[in-house]
Amino acid sequence: MxxxxxxxxxxxxxxxxxxxxxxxxxxxxxxxxxxxxxxxxxxxxxxxxxxxxxxxxxxxxxxxxxxxxxxxxxxxxxxxxxxxxxxxxxxxxxxxxxxxxxxxxxxxxxxxxxxxxxxxxxxxxxxxxxxxxxxxxxxxxxxxxxxxxxxxxxxxxxxxxxxxxxxxxxxxxxxxxxxxxxxxxxxxxxxxxxxxxxxNTAQKKLLQMARLIASNRSLDYRDLIDPYTKLSAADIVLAFFKTGNINDTRYRVVVWKGGEVREVLLHDFVPSGESVLRDERDSIFPVEGAAGDKRLDNFKRRIENLSDLSKEDRAFLLDGLSQVKSYVIYSLHMLSQELGVIILGSLRPAFWQFLHMNSFLALYNSLLRSFLLNERIIQQLSDVSNKIHNPGFYLLGALKSALVYKESPIDLENNTAFKSLKGIEDLFKELHDQGKVLRWRPKKIYFALWMRAFIHRKMAQLPCFKIDLNLKDDRISENRIMASDEQLETIFENLFSNSVRAITVVQVKKQSFIGKIDIIVEQKEKSVEVMFTDNGEKYDTVSGRGINQIETEMQSLKGEMHINKNPYQTHLVFPIAAEE
Amino acid sequence: MNAKILFLDDIFSPLFRKQFPSDQLIWDDNWISSLEQGLADSETKIGVCIEFIKSGDIDSCRELIEKEKPDLVLLDLFWPEDAQRKFGDRSRATDISIDAVKKIRASFPVLPVICYTVQPDRELMEEAYSAGATIFLEKVVMALPEIQSPLKYILFYLLRQMQSKAESGLK
Structure with missing residues (x-):
């Protein structure tokens, strides 16, 4: 210049x-x-x-x-x-x-x-x-x-x-x-x-999490910590998520360090007496700490000595921990459930006042806790049901068999022990069924109706875009597909989000450009087919995960997905559900 | 006549067995032993000498069938520990076995598969039949050989069906 x-x-x-x-x-x-x-x-x-x-x-x-x-x-x-x-x-x-x-x-x-x-x-x-x-x-x-x-x-x-x-x-x-x-x-x-x-990012993550939980799918824990890296001053984020059932001592540790993220599973990791991973009566959060303190040193020592960690995972964890100069720990515990902690670490000493969560992040954090608790409850309920199934019913069967051997069938009718076993069996059956209540089930969905409602919602969210839904055949409205709201939302939210990105590429160059998304739904003999097109341009994807998610969902719906290039179009085929 | 039965049950899986202390596993083993006792007189009662191939490795069901060439598969439907390993979700215990039935059916279209479970419901029965089950049965958990004994007549029926299909194929 x-x-x-x-x-x-x-x-x-x-x-x-x-x-x-x-x-x-x-x-x-x-x-x-x-x-x-x-x-x-x-x-x-x-x-x-x-x-x-x-x-x-x-x-x-x-x-x-x-x-x-x-x-x-x-x-x-x-x-x-x-x-x-x-x-x-x-x-x-x-x-x-x-x-x-x-x-x-x-x-x-x-x-x-x-x-x-x-x-x-x-x-x-x-x-x-x-x-x-x-x-x-x-x-x-x-x-x-x-x-x-x-x-x-x-x-x-x-x-x-x-x-x-x-x-x-x-x-x-x-x-x-x-x-x-x-x-x-x-x-x-x-x-x-x-x-x-x-x-918006945090909200998308929460929605995605809600959908995964609602569809009994496993969460991507690396994804969950994204808002902590974007909304806080932390240079290093460590998240501990307790996993498995109530008696398990396994932790998923997700470490984010300067853009690189890694998930490490710690098996048999029993927290020490003063650990923040324990939800004790006198635990107070958030906890502030610094390099060289007892907590950080103990953890480093334990990581060094854990036998089932890979060399790379151990090095990544230790490298992250040794860079932390100051940190703040937030708890994810809730209703006496030890769910885990989030550690926001800084490369700078005494950086606590900047490390604390702002209101958006605090909101995300509290919603994440509720989701994790939800997941834990589902897990525990299914554990109860499983235990009743086996060994519960087998044990009951053995006791009944023993009584059958001991008593004559006529006496069994009035046998107090046999009557009590019958009572326990009824109780077991009831608990076993209750344990299976929180289970995802697909429904028969009128696709055209669902699509119209979804598009109306998107129109409200994207007022600057022109969104067209074209139902090629009146018969489409009568057809249903086997799916869940969450699966369809995952598919179409991802498609919309890809389109918004592609359109933004053009809008950045030409501000008056109007984004257009066209959805054509056609009826075929045994399927409902969707052609999804936008007027955006190609863009670089970070992970391409949106498309992967759509593919996974389409597979689980026994459908198909094809990508057409020139022009770029996503073609989805949903099999029509058989009517009873 | 000899008949080889591939018995796939998570009771035989190390994944399942390491979840429970031996004083709880004893009830499962007790039940298995009553089933074996119930079928022990098969040769005299139905003229079939039954050999069990027990396995808890449901992932390798296809390879096992290829190797052992069983006449029939007896498949337990409830595999919580495998569901935990595969999906991180124990409540998908039956998805594991339903997938296995589909896999077996795709490679061995005529091999009889008996689907067997404790406390079944209609939904699971429908799923099993759509996946390709030959017969769906409720496991009676009472560890009495007398109660397990009638299973041999179902086995016999299925083996006979197979035999007559094979004979008509020869003609």
Missing amino acids: SQKGHSIKKINAGSLLEKIPVLAISGEESSVDQILFEVLSLLMEQVDADIGQINLLPIGGRVEKLCIIKDGKLWSRKEAALNFYDPFHGFTGMIMSSGKSLIVENIWDKVIDGRPNPFLEITTTMSDEYIADIKKPVASIIILPLKRGKDIFCTIELSRYRGKKSFICKEKETLEDFARKNGDLIMEYVIDIRNRIAL
């Missing part, structure tokens, strides 16, 4: 305020990046900065570098995450304590304002890539705090390359004027959009 001999004008935020709501429509993660890019680009242009950064540090939310622009382009993030931001040290530490913006002539000077340069003290804690690309080339910087009342919740850092003129006070004042009038409003809006997106 060339340095102009420019006059300093006030920053016009008007165009920015017009652009932001349009960019926010899609509700995708990318819209936040675009908004931040616009905000930062405007400020950089104003003061002729070469590198700009927006950092976020709300208490109970992610603390991170949200956006970095270098030479007019988004700085590519080679590392999985950029959250190595330290609000207590360096120049940011100075701003946090003074509450005022800061101008530095050369960030590499040994002494700044008569004191040792605080930035040089923390360079070793920063990523090499970040230092080399973002810090090494620059000399002069301005850091601007944005506040909520007195609390600083965001900082904007602008830098100029070495060899260029240093920033001057007038430039700082212009930025301060922007920050006072519009900065906090814009950043609050950005945070709201981020929260909305994160909440």
Whole structure:
């Protein structure tokens, strides 16, 4: 970027305020990046900065570098995450304590304002890539705090390359004027959009979880911890989920570390007396702790000594644990059931106040507890039923047989023991049947009716999209398929979510683009067939799991799924249920 | 006549047996022994010498059939521990055996399969028959050989059916 001999004008935020709501429509993660890019680009242009950064540090939310622009382009993030931001040290530490913006002539000077340069003290804690690309080339910087009342919740850092003129006070004042009038409003809006997106993610996870539980399917525990990684300041998340029946001592441990997630099963893991995995009368949560404390050291020792862990799992767990400098533990226990814990860990020491859950995450956490309890109850009820089945009925059979041998059939009629056994048998039968009550069963569903109701719901959720349902044949309304609401929801929610993503790809390039989704339902001899099409474009998938889920559900419905390319269409075949 | 019966029951599965202490397993074993005693006089009563191949490895049912070439399969329908292992859900105990019936039926279309369970319900009976069961029976848990004894006449009927089918095939 060339340095102009420019006059300093006030920053016009008007165009920015017009652009932001349009960019926010899609509700995708990318819209936040675009908004931040616009905000930062405007400020950089104003003061002729070469590198700009927006950092976020709300208490109970992610603390991170949200956006970095270098030479007019988004700085590519080679590392999985950029959250190595330290609000207590360096120049940011100075701003946090003074509450005022800061101008530095050369960030590499040994002494700044008569004191040792605080930035040089923390360079070793920063990523090499970040230092080399973002810090090494620059000399002069301005850091601007944005506040909520007195609390600083965001900082904007602008830098100029070495060899260029240093920033001057007038430039700082212009930025301060922007920050006072519009900065906090814009950043609050950005945070709201981020929260909305994160909440959508959490809501989708909860819905998915509810569907899995309602269909007696097993949960994907790696998926469950996603909201903790997106809505908290944790660099490392460890989740312990107690698994199996009431007497089991197995734990599923899910570890998330800088974007990598791994699930490890700990067999025969009996928690120690003071463990947070126990729900004791005097247990108090949340628990705060730090590296080197007894709890963390004990756990590390146990992981080192567990015999049935693979080398990779053990290394992954130990590596994560050894990086944690401070942590907060939230319990998942409920109604005296030890369900597990969530550990939010930070690479930074004494980071507790940032690690605590914000209200969205706390809501997710409490709903997750209820779901886990639900799952536990289903499990226990089925355990009771199973135990009654075997050995219960066999034991009863043996006792009755013994009596038959001992007594003559005539006497048995009036035998008190035999009558009592009959009573126990009736009781067993009743309990056995009750234990089977919480069981998923498919239903015969009028497909066209279900589809119409589902589409109406989606129309309300996606008002900016044009959604068409075309029933090709009147007879379709009379046909039923064997399925459950949850299975159909999983299939069509995934299809819709894929379409929204594909359409957003186009909308990002052309904001006036109207997203269109067409669903054609046709009647065939023995099946109902659906053709699902949208006018979006191809996009990169992270895991492609949506399609996998649809395939699994279609298989369990004894249906078929085909993907047509050019144009991209999903073709589903549902077998019609035989009428009795 | 000799008849080989493949008896698939989770009672024989190590997965099941390690879940229970021996003082509870004794009731299951007791029942198995009464069944064997009930069928012990088969040779004199129905002219068939019965040999049991007992297995708790339902996953390998197809391979077992190929190896042992049984005349008939006696299949327990309730496999909670295998359901826990496979689906993480003990309540899907019967899904394991229903899938096995389908698998057997796909590879061995005429092999008689007796589906056998404690406290069955109509839904399970329908499922078993649609999967390809030949006969669906209720397991009587009383460990009395006299009560288990009538099973041999059902076995005999099925073996005879098979024999006559084979003979008519030869003609």
